[in-house]
Amino acid sequence: MAKVPKILGVIGPKGGVGKTTISANLAVALTRAGADVVAMDLDLGSANLHVVFGIKTVRHTLDDFLVNKVASLDEVVLETAVPGLRLIAGGNVPGIASLPYQRKVKLLRHLRKLDCDFLLLDLAAGVANNVVDFALIAQKSLLVTTPDVPSLMSLYSFLKTSVYRRLQLLFKSSGDAELQALLENAGDAEAHPELKTMADFSRQAALLNPELAERGARILARFDPLILVNRVRTASDMKAGQAISNLMDQFLGLHRGEILSIHEDAAVGMAAARMQPVLLGAPNCAFARDMQRLVQALGVRS
């Protein structure tokens, strides 16, 4: 019987925070815990996950599937040198990042049919709807940030966009124009300070449509991301996760979520130069230990 993959979305709203490095090494760490893993490069138009594995020749990429050059997603799955790990490389077809709706639906349908324990999606940077939609279908979102203010701001913006996008889809599909309008107002807190926090919005929404407002609240209550603060060097850096978590709690009504610190480690740069996942060349380094903790935090036991 085919497995149904658990989908993990690795998201780094600000580019250059180490998302792809974490995706590749998390994939390796999961296989070491005995899982079958497919890592998929969804950084459409700017793909490089295969490079981390030193794979130079890619016969078919995800782009070939998206533009109908190949019929099945299985045809673009690559074997890797890591037992239990397969890869779907992305390509660089111009314009592919703006995925039309029908192609997105087709891809989502095929993703769920992949035979593996974990499907790990390495998503693009930014807050475009394509990225947010793929993040929303993931059963677990891993939000990667570095401890600096610009990166944390991007992370917060991504979370806010995701919350609004999810509620917008709910209210639209339910045909409630009043709640859609209220949500739009809440998105502009300067013009509508009475809707500054999600708690403010929920109170107002409950007056208009208590049942739908409650459904929206339940959806948000289930959102349980894992925040990965990458390249942590100092005690001050370690406060970054808590700072963003406090803002999520206070303004977005997201009360769940764990924080993991991933420490700065010279082994990461050396592995990148060798085009090899860190866990293969330096399995006992601090970064590798952090990846093992991440696997544990995902509830995976060897």
Add this chain to the structure above:
Amino acid sequence: MSPSAVIFSSDQVRGNITSRKLRHEGFRTTLFDRVASAVDEAAASGTRVFIFDTAGAIADELRFLSRFYDSWPDDLELLVVLGDQPPEFHGPPRRGEVQVLPDPLDLDRVAALAKQAYSGPADAAPRAEENDLESDLKDFLRLR
């Protein structure tokens, strides 16, 4: 002013669930997996509660705890030691109290003790509720 707690745990899973429990109880928490950073923060932040998880802690980290106990920051009211390898402390604490809670992890008990530590008046005024980074983020994101 919301109550706060500083937590040290080298086991990030235990640390995170402890932190989350306290946050659900209205605490601001700061979680560390490096002991030096944790004791620095416990001393500098003005918190009344420091939680030290000995699960997975190495001898050096336990020695840090002993030194912390001897120095005992002015604002601290409660030191909670979690896990099955509590270090030996010499004499009673300078002030406040120490609670040792062996495994299994009893989060309700931890939360109850932490709340108790904030039920009485503090000797010194607590420091800022939010750290500088959170304050900067609120400014840049226009969340004020």
